[in-house]
Amino acid sequence: MSIGGYVSGTGHALFVLWLIAGWGLESEPLPFEFTEISVISAEDFAALSGGGQPDLPPSDPPAPVAPLPFFLVPNTPAGGSPPVPTEAPQATPPPEAETPPQPVAPTPPPAEVVPEAPPAPEPPAPFVPPPPDPSLQTSPRPMPRPAPRVAPEVVAPPPPDAQLDEETQEATQEAETPDVPAEAQEEVEDTTAPEEATDRIVTEADIPASAPETSIRPPVRPSRPAPQTGTDDAPTDTAAAEPEPDDAPDGAPDDALGDVLDDVVGDIADADAASAQPPRQGLAGGTLSASVLDGFKGQIRECWSLGSVSTTVLATRVTVAFSLTEAGMVDTSSIRMIEFEGGSQADADIAYRAARSALVRCQSYGSRSGYDLPGDQYDLWRNVEIVFDPSTM
């Protein structure tokens, strides 16, 4: 056997031993699996664990209930319930046996405490019928609001409409004594309502906004002149033909950038022009008409009730964003409060809750199934932001 054979044999033997010993055969560690973990607040956790329960079918297992805070309520508050004045407290004489026409027990036992028999359900505390004064009448319906634009004084009714006389009468001459003296005519003019007054309460919602709700699309950029030749000098020539900016430090790169910018602006304008003309464009063109906007707001206002909130909530404006489907239904997952002003976070939360409830409830109000909006202008009302502003009440 040659030396090479010994060397080869020894090497192979060492290799076999190395394999048997298993040196270096540790498998590589498996790659870690990373899972995104979001940190949630205690409120969110509580809502998940016991609070915000999904609308599950009754057969679903009940959601785990978070432990409730526990408060002890003493039967008698601080200071205690007063003892029955059957005996004289200190030096005062004991209470006399009351013999009034209306017998009053010294300590009328609360009837509700009687445990022997379940008391009949007491009728709710009677509400007092509203007194005759209109200012005292209470009504669950919305109350008329102050009308700053209504004339502060009673205005005389307008004169009756002129009736055509069947008989033709001769025209009177100007020289004759007028039927109504000049002073009286002036009085009639005084009784008319001031110019700024009106016979109805005009709210902001009734006045079409002077500013357009959506911006007017820019016109299509005029076509650029076609290059005269296909040579590389053509752009330079075209750029040179156009007025050069005064502050251009050096010409060639900025000219190229200017062309690029022009192209991009042109593309945007073209795309906007295309998007501003939907396939089924309505009569109103690219904007929603004032009547449509008023109608939309009126549909939401029907359900936007703040009759059970605090005065500070009534002074809080919240801006709520949401998306609508083509059927006019609110995508409830898209409803969110963007901003608020005029109150605390707690006030804003309550104001937002009322706004959200209004959006969800009124989309199915009455026989309505989705907000009544022009379907051919869906792109204009797909996404909505509404400022709910009760401060004008």
Added chain:
Amino acid sequence: MMLRFLILLAALALGGALAPQARAQEPLRLVLDNPVLEPLPFAVPTFIVETAGAETLAADIARVVAEDLTGTGLFRQIPQSSFISTPATFSDPVAFADWRAINAQALVVGAVTQEGGQVAVKFRVYDVFSGQEMGQGMQFAGSADGWRRMAHKVADEVYSRITGETGYFDSRVVFVAETGPKDDRAKRLAIMDYDGANVQYLTDSGAIVLAPRFSPQGDRVLYTSYETGFPRINVLEVGSLARQQLGTAPGNMAFSPRFSRDGQQVIYSLSTDGNTDIWRTDLATGQHAQLTRAPSIETAPSFSPDGSRIVFESDRSGTPQLYIMSADGGEPRRISSGDGRYGTPVWSPRGDYIAFTKQLGGRFHIGVMRTDGSAERLLTASRLDEGPTWAPNGRVIMFFRETEGEQGTASLYSVDILRGTLRRVPTPSGASDPSWGPLLR
């Protein structure tokens, strides 16, 4: 330079590609104002019975909670006959669709456990249309005799979570209970829950008593008594019924007392030599201070919540009007400016309004105005409305109204200053001069 150019080119190209979509998704922006002010419809199913024997209690607690909320005028209860489903257990998932179908916007689910003489009440409040819970669940425990307080506590929590302001249901009112005809009317102090329940009497009818005033802590009551033949101010401990005459400055008559917010001082009217001025007495030191010095009648003082100012009634201008001065006296500033006669001003616990009585055109009104006299609003009108007192949350005023005639009686009413909702407070007999105590703890 070339790299910069390429980056700019790519950015502009990307912007150009995305711009049309961004423009198309620009939201429609609207401003909505003038909301409606309708009571919020809510549902309170009978509280779930978790231990046998608590059926009556569960029904009663749910009923009181509903009555508390409905009585504010801010809520409208949906009758149980309209319910599609009710939770069988406290941990059952809420079938929001069933509650949406009957237009319930808020849902109160509660459960009652009764073991021996101890009762535990737990509840949750849900916003039906968002399908979320308002706040977290809560439970109260106490003796069975105190079930009404637990119900009021639950109602206070529900009220607070929906409206954003504290409730006033777990509170008490001290008032003058009246019996007999007008010319021989017996009057004695009484105390009751805010809703007229649990009436108990604090004094007998041996002497005429007037104008009780709760201390801000609810442990004492000031009132004017004619035991000596002249009006004198007494202090009564609610817990023990111990009472003593307040040591005022020397004078013929002392009346119209009221505590400071810390309960350490009393301001009142003192009549000496035919002139009535406002005085202050420190309960700890017994020192007196004269706050007004005018030949006119100054009366009905009331501290501002921070104790820095006093509103009172004075006829120095010829007719009774409302004035504000520093708590240490000084030159007062008139705040009432309308026609009529103003009286009995009371500063709101919030500090934002002053309630008053106004006599105008042969009628009495309870009204409110800002502390500078602006935004005056009259809330009631009748032959005789008097004695306004604020609820602990500054949202509701209680007062008394007296009917005409020999057999005319006085009754207690409450009115919401925002909505004007008027409600009669039931009492077993005639009632006047209410004073609303603090929210109990």
